[in-house]
Amino acid sequence: MSTVLTPEAAEPKPDAVRPREHYLNVRFGIASWLLTVDHKRIAILYVVGITLMFFVGGAAATIVRVELMTPAGDLVSRDDYNKLFTAHGIIMVFFYLIPAIPAVLGNFVLPMMLGARDLAFPKLNLLSWYIYVAGGVFTIVALLAGGIDTGWTFYTPYSSADSHTHVIVTALGILIVGFSSILTGLNFVVTIHTMRAPGLTWFRLPLFVWSSYATSLIILLGTPVLAITVVLLAVERIWGVGIFDPAIGGDPLLFQHLFWFYSHPAVYIMVLPAMGVVSELVAAFSRKNVFGYHFIAFASIAIAVLGFLVWGHHMFVAGISPYASLIFSLISFLVAIPSAIKVFNWTATLYQGSVSWQTPMLYALGFIGLFTIGGLTGLFLAALAVDLHVSDTYFIVAHFHYIMVGGTVMAYMGGLHYWWPKMTGKMYPEWWGRFSAILIFFGFNLTFFPQFVLGYQGMPRRYHEYVAEFQILNVMSTAGASILAVGYVVPLIYLLWSLGYAKDAGPNPWGATGLEWQTPSPPPTDNFAKTPVVVNPPYTFTAKEAEVVG
Amino acid sequence: MIAHATPVKTYCLIFGGLLLLTGLTVAASLAPLGGLHTLVALAIASAKAALVLLYFMHLADSSRLTWVVALSGLLWLAILIILTMSDYLTREWWRVTDG
Amino acid sequence: MSAESVHHDAHHDAAHHDAVEGQAAAPRSPQAGHSGAHHPALAHHFDSLEQQQEAQSLGMWIFLASELLFFGGLFTVYTVARWAYPEAFAFASGHLVLWLGTLNTVVLLTSSLTMALAVRASQTCELRSLRGYLVLTIVLGVVFLGIKMTEYYLDYREHLIPGPMFSLAGHELPDPLPGGTREFTRHVELYFWIYFTMTGLHALHMIIGIGVLGVLLILARGGRYTTGYFAPIEIAGLYWHFVDIVWIFLFPLLYLIHHGGAA
Numbered sequence: 001m002s003t004v005l006t007p008e009a010a011e012p013k014p015d016a017v018r019p020r021e022h023y024l025n026v027r028f029g030i031a032s033w034l035l036t037v038d039h040k041r042i043a044i045l046y047v048v049g050i051t052l053m054f055f056v057g058g059a060a061a062t063i064v065r066v067e068l069m070t071p072a073g074d075l076v077s078r079d080d081y082n083k084l085f086t087a088h089g090i091i092m093v094f095f096y097l098i099p100a101i102p103a104v105l106g107n108f109v110l111p112m113m114l115g116a117r118d119l120a121f122p123k124l125n126l127l128s129w130y131i132y133v134a135g136g137v138f139t140i141v142a143l144l145a146g147g148i149d150t151g152w153t154f155y156t157p158y159s160s161a162d163s164h165t166h167v168i169v170t171a172l173g174i175l176i177v178g179f180s181s182i183l184t185g186l187n188f189v190v191t192i193h194t195m196r197a198p199g200l201t202w203f204r205l206p207l208f209v210w211s212s213y214a215t216s217l218i219i220l221l222g223t224p225v226l227a228i229t230v231v232l233l234a235v236e237r238i239w240g241v242g243i244f245d246p247a248i249g250g251d252p253l254l255f256q257h258l259f260w261f262y263s264h265p266a267v268y269i270m271v272l273p274a275m276g277v278v279s280e281l282v283a284a285f286s287r288k289n290v291f292g293y294h295f296i297a298f299a300s301i302a303i304a305v306l307g308f309l310v311w312g313h314h315m316f317v318a319g320i321s322p323y324a325s326l327i328f329s330l331i332s333f334l335v336a337i338p339s340a341i342k343v344f345n346w347t348a349t350l351y352q353g354s355v356s357w358q359t360p361m362l363y364a365l366g367f368i369g370l371f372t373i374g375g376l377t378g379l380f381l382a383a384l385a386v387d388l389h390v391s392d393t394y395f396i397v398a399h400f401h402y403i404m405v406g407g408t409v410m411a412y413m414g415g416l417h418y419w420w421p422k423m424t425g426k427m428y429p430e431w432w433g434r435f436s437a438i439l440i441f442f443g444f445n446l447t448f449f450p451q452f453v454l455g456y457q458g459m460p461r462r463y464h465e466y467v468a469e470f471q472i473l474n475v476m477s478t479a480g481a482s483i484l485a486v487g488y489v490v491p492l493i494y495l496l497w498s499l500g501y502a503k504d505a506g507p508n509p510w511g512a513t514g515l516e517w518q519t520p521s522p523p524p525t526d527n528f529a530k531t532p533v534v535v536n537p538p539y540t541f542t543a544k545e546a547e548v549v550g
Numbered sequence: 551m552i553a554h555a556t557p558v559k560t561y562c563l564i565f566g567g568l569l570l571l572t573g574l575t576v577a578a579s580l581a582p583l584g585g586l587h588t589l590v591a592l593a594i595a596s597a598k599a600a601l602v603l604l605y606f607m608h609l610a611d612s613s614r615l616t617w618v619v620a621l622s623g624l625l626w627l628a629i630l631i632i633l634t635m636s637d638y639l640t641r642e643w644w645r646v647t648d649g
Numbered sequence: 650m651s652a653e654s655v656h657h658d659a660h661h662d663a664a665h666h667d668a669v670e671g672q673a674a675a676p677r678s679p680q681a682g683h684s685g686a687h688h689p690a691l692a693h694h695f696d697s698l699e700q701q702q703e704a705q706s707l708g709m710w711i712f713l714a715s716e717l718l719f720f721g722g723l724f725t726v727y728t729v730a731r732w733a734y735p736e737a738f739a740f741a742s743g744h745l746v747l748w749l750g751t752l753n754t755v756v757l758l759t760s761s762l763t764m765a766l767a768v769r770a771s772q773t774c775e776l777r778s779l780r781g782y783l784v785l786t787i788v789l790g791v792v793f794l795g796i797k798m799t800e801y802y803l804d805y806r807e808h809l810i811p812g813p814m815f816s817l818a819g820h821e822l823p824d825p826l827p828g829g830t831r832e833f834t835r836h837v838e839l840y841f842w843i844y845f846t847m848t849g850l851h852a853l854h855m856i857i858g859i860g861v862l863g864v865l866l867i868l869a870r871g872g873r874y875t876t877g878y879f880a881p882i883e884i885a886g887l888y889w890h891f892v893d894i895v896w897i898f899l900f901p902l903l904y905l906i907h908h909g910g911a912a
Binding site: 193217221225253254257258261308309311312315319320321322323324327328 | 634
Binding site for chain 2: 706707710711713714715717718721722724725728729732733747751754755758759761762764765766769772773886887890891893894897898900901902904905906907
């Protein structure tokens with residue numbers, strides 16, 4: 001969006017005497033990071049934590065995939081396999097997918113997109129990072145002490161009465177990390193309501209802000225239910241009395257209701273911010289206003305609300321009432337509508353745009369394709385009869401990896417490359433960027449497409465052995481996973497390399513719109529030399545801006 | 551900046567109303583109401599909560615946004631309970647093991 | 650406030666007044682920042698004290714909506730369990746001491762009144778009353794917890810704490826008994842499990858509230874909240890009233906269902 005700004009903000013003058021002061025060089029030393037209340041520095045702290053957790057979770061997945069290369073359970077024991085896929089699920093869901101885009105990209109750019117100097121509650125923001133670390137420590141300690149084998153879903157009564165693994169410590173870790181996302185969501189909602197720049201009306205907000213807002217709503221209204229559920233689970237496990245174990249008068253389905261009340265909307269916590277990133281990327285690299293801005297904005301809110309009404313579709317085969325199943329199935333189909341609206345609008349944005357093929361755009365296009373596959377297979381699963389057939393098979397595994405990895409991780413990588421110049425002031429190497437984006441796209445499809453077929457043929461999930469006829473597809477999947485792993489390590493290397501050696505990016509290397517591009521890279525601590533005043537709708541590409549990248 | 555303050559008298563009146571309703575709900579629980587006990591108790595509790603929300607928490611003269619926040623909390627609680635019960639009330643499952 | 654803030658005073662005067670004709674819908678106006686710019690309580694990233702108070706109050710309301718869902722999980726558990734075992738719940742509820750529960754309700758409602766008056770004293774800049782009402786609120790909160798502990802102790806004496814000690818021996822069971830004695834006992838135990846979890850979490854919130862009020866009481870000594878900046882007192886009050894509202898529902902649902910039978 002166009003703004004009226006002072007010349008210094010738009011084109012920083014090189015200072016011959018000393019380098020321009022920005023958020024990275026304003027202070028140095030460990031304490032200046034660990035005690036910072038600057039949303040940009042906290043975003044960097046989150047990058048570190050989330051990247052670590054991503055590779056820990058990835059390591060668990062690697063062992064799982066290697067085990068599955070052969071039909072026999074020859075690499076790890078049954079128990080260890082259970083612990084490995086549980087560790088993979090818990091770490092990836094709670095410590096990577098849920099916080100990744102809001103806590104890293106959202107933390108960094110959201111205040112800037114609003115023209116604000118910081119989030120509304122900077123100290124709570126720092127606290128949320130420490131809570132994240134504390135939750136991570138609990139979970140990692142539980143894993144090192146011997147792990148947990150319940151699956152990331154903690155289903156009772158296995159988790160409350162039978163499992164002899166570290167359920168309580170892990171559940172505590174989940175409880176703690178939940179408060180971290182509640183604080184982030186709280187900060188976002190309050191900031192969006194109260195700290196928008198002059199002239200920045202609701203329909204001038206970038207779509208990333210809309211999707212962050214919708215995500216925060218889900219976090220705030222869903223996470224506390226998960227928190228109380230794991231508390232009840234832990235109390236039941238310690239006390240031997242409780243509401244989830246049928247042997248003592250409880251109902252395991254009640255646990256599933258409460259768990260999925262949060263954990264289904266949690267899928268939208270993961271994918272809504274990804275959709276917001278993709279909206280930004282598609283607009284920026286098509287040099288065009290987003291088609292159907294209002295539809296995309298309201299679709300985010302619609303997804304947030306409808307997402308709370310469909311959790312029962314995780315329980316179709318668990319013994320819930322068939323009448324309730326009918327309702328849950330119907331509403332599950334309805335969620336597809338706002339999601340499809342978004343896909344159509346992104347596609348229409350590309351039409352007659354000046355599309356360029358930089359790395360972030362490759363990730364965005366990858367997202368659109370993979371999310372579409374993930375979403376369409378979701379419709380299969382919303383249908384009661386089909387769900388009965390493929391429940392607890394690799395079809396499910398493939399479906400949600402297309403949403404989580406094909407959706408959220410692709411968008412996170414795209415957003416990270418897009419805002420990397422803003423965060424660090426450095427340009428990543430474009431050739432390597434495109435190379436790894438393409439590598440990830442192919443590796444991903446080779447890993448997970450065979451799993452659709454495996455699941456449809458009846459291979460159940462969560463077993464370390466399988467019948468021999470499934471081996472070819474499993475070997476393909478493992479081969480794809482190794483390509484995927486390389487695809488994730490390459491960016492780690494060149495992004496770190498770029499910090500020291502890459503060329504300076506300048507304030508707006510993409511010629512993108514949005515307030516964050518109208519301040520120097522890296523931005524000063526207070527983001528803007530003067531509070532910007534917004535006079536145009538978002539994604540207004542003026543002739544001048546369109547010339548920056550040819 | 552001195553915000554306009556609600557008169558002490560208003561607060562005392564609301565407090566009196568809350569005490570009255572507390573007495574009423576205890577009395578109602580002892581009265582022969584047939585199957586209406588829970589309904590009456592919840593209605594009185596809602597009235598008390600409304601008094602606290604509107605006057606002690608000043609929701610009565612808060613912005614529309616504050617209303618939306620308060621009501622969305624209630625709406626989501628209703629979603630949680632109603633959709634969960636939609637399962638229980640339409641299957642006779644629990645009763646079977648109960649017997 | 651911020652350890653990192655640099656040269657920020659100049660920023661409060663946002664640029665270019667002429668560019669925003671007719672853009673009143675945004676929360677910040679370019680003119681903002683003059684009214685409260687030099688108030689010591691104003692954090693550097695806000696333009697004005699009004700904006701800061703609005704943000705803090707909104708933040709607390711949102712937090713409370715979130716808290717409502719936290720207790721909401723418990724209310725769901727309660728609903729399902731009571732729907733499943735109405736007779737056991739009615740029977741178990743009769744074993745709570747009604748007059749103690751009622752007294753505690755009155756104590757908590759009174760503490761809400763004193764909390765509201767504390768906020769009022771902060772708004773009208775009366776330091777002495779503010780401190781007095783804060784002390785009263787804290788005392789009433791402690792009294793509530795004391796009565797609650799007494800009730801817990803009575804339950805303990807009657808072997809009503811769920812777990813291996815739990816026993817209905819010596820209690821007269823209803824006749825006719827729904828299901829067998831063993832099942833019925835188990836369901837009564839479930840009621841007490843829910844009772845202790847709900848009142849325990851409520852008590853935890855009370856303890857946190859008392860701690861917050863204690864900190865505010867200490868900070869209020871220098872007149873910090875009686876110079877027109879009363880947001881901390883106000884949002885602490887919101888929290889306190891919310892905890893009161895939770896009890897307003899816990900009281901009839903836990904204490905007053907002995908006649909209810911079928912829900």
